[in-house]
Structure formats: structure tokens, C-alpha cells
Amino acid sequence: MSGDAVETPLLEVRGLAMHFPVSEGIVLSRKVGDVKAVDGVDFAIKRGETLGLVGESGCGKTTTGRCILRLERPSAGQILFDGQDISGLGRKDLVALRRRMQVIFQDPYSSLNPRMKVGDIIAEPIKVHGVEPDANRRRARVRELLSICGLDPKFADRYPHEMSGGQRQRVGIARALALDPEFIVCDEAVSALDVSIQAQVVNLLEDLRERFRLTYLFIAHDLSVVRHLCQRVVVMYLGRIVEMADCDELFDNPLHPYTQALLSAVPIPDPRVEATRDFRPAPGEVPSPINPPSGCVFHPRCPMAVEGCKRARPVLRELRPGHWVACSEVQ
């Protein structure tokens, strides 16, 4: 590794925005506004890194992931994957791209076709992309993928409903690995799993990252899992980045009032710790992205807000090396 700043990131997002039109009326439908799901987001992911993308419902983390995967065409901005801007690519070019980037979804129940055998589910991307035309070798590859993901190769002949949630999620992971991708978006990949199974899948994701030198965008709302798995973390609120830092720095020294509120809201599984914690939940709720507050979008809930926060939208500033905060009050 060159180990200096010259190394280009595997993925870079610049000024990414995704606006969905809001229409009114059934017969004469007219556009009355935009939902600014993602509203100007910049970040980069280095090769081999896991970037955590956290925030509550409606903050735009999933839409950001979908834009990067080009399941959506972004309204504005650039998405540089390995140096190439993929934000405007057409169908044909996207096919080649999709071999290199894959996704693991949240719900292992709805993301696997119930009428397909597990082996066929995993073999499908290999078939679609014409990677391995020979059926026997394809079957061998499926068996290999199953065992990589900690499943008995015999599971290839089973249907998803015959498996537990954790096993199904392993199938989803095997499918994502089938094309040897470089980059995987994990969209709430462990959120639907039971506590006792979650840790198994987290460990598997870590093993795979090392073994295949994968790069992850790990989208999640569970902060303790993000802290465990990620090297860097981006916190989003209402379509914008409010804070971005190395993982340890973000969790040890959160600077944005929203990040602080988010962290203090997570209950710690220890009654003695909980008894001593100062606990003040952030007031109010996330406002509508159709008509977001002026200036800093967090100001109506912010304990530090001053008059100026209602007017100017704060820019992301680097307050410490590698630690970016979008708040005009934090120094």
C-alpha cells in the first residue's frame, strides 16, 4: 500500500442529492414540492475500509446507499467509483458495475425468493452475468460460497422457509459474494436478527472483509454494532451529514449536539451503569423532509441553538484532523 494521501478512495460521493417529487390531486396531479431525502452529501470510502452510515428513519441513509448502488438516479452530485463517475451511467454500463458492487438487505425473509432453492438464489447472479456457464462448476461454486458463509453445502437444496433468520441472512451474504465484488452496501444487514444471532453475522462480515479485502458501506441505526464494525462513521440527519469522524473519535468525543443526543439515548445493558447515567432525551421529533426547518435542520430540537442557527445552514467543517462537524456553535 502506498500509505499516503495519493491513494484514491474506492468510492467518493460529492454533493449527492436525491429529491423525490411530491404530487397532489388524483385526476390532475401536479407537483407541489420535493422530499429532499438526500440533500448535498459528501464523503469518501477508502479501499478495505468500513464506513458506518447512521441516523434515524428518514435521515436519508438508505437513499444514499441506493444512489451509490445506482438503484436510483441521483438528482444531483457525483458518485465516483474507482475514479469513474457512475451517477449518470445507463443500463448497459451499470451491468458491468454491478459485478463490482453488491448489497445485503435488512430483511432475510423478504429479500430471498421463497419459490427458489437456496442454491439457485446464490447461482442466479453468476448465471445472469455469464460468469460461469458450466452448470456443474456453478454448483461447486455455490457449495463453496455456502461453506464460506458458515452454512452446510447441503442447504443448496433447501428453500428459504426451511431456514432460520440467521441462516437466511447468510444466504443473502453468499449471494452478494457470488460475483467477487469489491464493495458491498450492508443496509441494516443485522438489524432484523435476534440478539444471539446478530453477533454471529457481525463476526462473519468481519471475516469476509479480511479474507476478500472487501470495502463496506454499513448502513445501520444500531450504534453499538456500528462502533464495533466500522473504522469511520458518518452521522446523517434529515438528508444531511451532521458529523463525520474516525470511529473511536466519534464515539469518545461526539461534537454535534445531535450525535450527542443519539448516543445518550442508547440504553446500556447494565443496570448499575444506567442508574448513574445522566439522561435527558432530545425533545421533539424529526421534522418532515418536505418542509424542513430553515438554517440548521436540527435547530428546533437542539439544546445549543442560537438565533443564527435558524438562518444559516451550517457547513461541514474539519474541527480536528479527520473530524468534521456541521454546527456553527461547536468550536
Added chain:
Amino acid sequence: MSALLDVRNLHTEFRTGAGLVRAVDGVSYTVDPGETVAIVGESGSGKSVGAMSILRLIPDPPGRITQGQILFDGRDLLRLSQVEMREIRGRDIGMVFQEPMTSLNPVLTIGRQITEVLEQHQGADRLAAERRALELMEMVGIADTGRRLKQYPHQLSGGMRQRVMIAVALACNPKLIIADEPTTALDVTIQAQILELMKQLTLRLNVALIVITHNLGVVARYASRVNVMYAGRIVEAGSADAIYHDPRHPYTIALLRSVPRLDQPRRARLDPVDGQPPDLTRLDGGCAFRPRCRFAVEQCGEARPALAPTGEAGHFAACFRSDELVAARDVAAREVAA
């Protein structure tokens, strides 16, 4: 002081295509007046079915309560008629469910959902009921109550709807509230608000609360006593402090160790519970956790261990080896810390 709720040897079964499922398989516990008790477990552990059994809301068929007693305020709920049971639900026992969108009636206004309970159970007239509804909404922290009263559930956010559910549950001054994953569908900051609200209100109004959850953090913050369920049985019961700091069942120990904690240094690797959750149609006569247990011995395959006293008074574990487990547990904890 006698217990407000005394569940004795409760059995609830479901006949499914795959076979008989003993979703609740001999569960006993008590809840004192004003106390918060948590029931913790993963999917299929029987925690929700157990709570629904208290309210006799088990769909029959396929489900059936086959055995046991549920003594509430000295009366066995399983012996009451349907009419008597309807009197209890919503009046003496309030309910808060996980999904506030599906548990509120989408075609009734918020106000109507609250006044309906009051008219039904307390014979209140429209006006008095509406006055009380406004009062209740204020109590659960809903601003602009006059306008909200006339709105429908879809016009409210998830957190607001859950506040409405709490208002409905509290409307008739119940003695007990059963909350089934009350905050699982909510965002972290909203979850914190709702939990804090429930804690304050149950304290102020001296209402007992059963919180059913899979979230170990929520339990730690709110419950005084904890029942841990696995495969239809309580495997460990005790004070929150005993469960978290002196766990005596291998499942509880493994569960606590498997979650990453924000207040502790990052670990190189998580220590998961091995294996898969149990298939309830295929349980044998042995301990249901045995296939995943690091401490299992031959004896564990021969009989299902009963809940027996261990550690401090009021602490119980269903494990043959719970006393010898302590040494092994502490050694493992030191290894993790090192």
C-alpha cells in the same frame, strides 16, 4: 404484600402444520403492585404469547391455554367468562403494543379512541370523556391537544401514536399495563422519550408494568425484576442487578456477552451464542438450550431442569450446573477483559 399478578404454571399451545408448539410451557411468575417486571427473550421464546395469554387474547384455533392459573387481584382470569374478561381488558389491565399504526383504529379519531374506553368501562358521558381525554393527552406529552383530538392515526408520527396508545392504556386507571415491545418500531431518540414517559407515569400513578422486550439495554434502564425466557420457559429470574451482574444460566451469560456495549472498549471480536434458535416442534425431553450450550453435560439431555434458587434470595435459574457455572463464567470474563 400479596402479588397483583400471579401466573402459575401457564401452558399455551399452538397446533400448527409442522406439529404441536408449546409456545408457553409451564411459566410461573409474579408482579407486585406498582412494580416493573421485564420479560426478555428472542423470537419464539414465548414472551409475547405469555403476555397475550394473561389477557386471553390467544387466537383459538390454533392456540389454546391448556393449563395453569392467572391470578389477578386474587381472581383467576382463566375462569372468567368472555364478558367478564372484556371488563378487565382496558379497565384493570391496559395494553401497549409494538406497532401503534396497526393497534389503533385507522378510521377513528384519536379523541374517539380514548373516549371509547372511558364510555365503555366507566359509563362516562361524551363531554366528561372528552375532558378526560384532553387531560390524558396532556399527561402523555402531546402538545396542541385540541387539534390532535380530531386527527386520525395516520396524521401522527410513530412516537405520537405510541403516546396515544399509552393514553388509552392509562385511561381507566389500570393496575397493570402490559407493554409488548413498546419501542421496538421507534427511533432511538423517540424510544428514549417513550420509555422515560412510561417510567415516570407508572411511578406517579403506581401502575405495575410488564415490559416484553428483546433489548437488554431497555431492561437495564427500566425493570426492577427480570424473567429471561427461552423456548417457552423462564430459564432465569431475579432482580435486574442479579441477572446482569451474577447471571446463573448459560443462555443469559451468553446473551449478555454477545452484545457490543457503547460504554466498554471495543473488542476485537464479538462472542456470539453458538448455533441456531430452537425448533419448537422438535424439542426433546432435555434442556432446550443444550445444543447451543458450552457447559452441557450428559445429564442435560435426560431432563429439562426446573427453575431452582441460586445466588441471592429471589434469584432462580433453570440449569443443573448453575452453581458451578459461576467460576467458569468469571474466568471467561477475565479472559475477555485481558
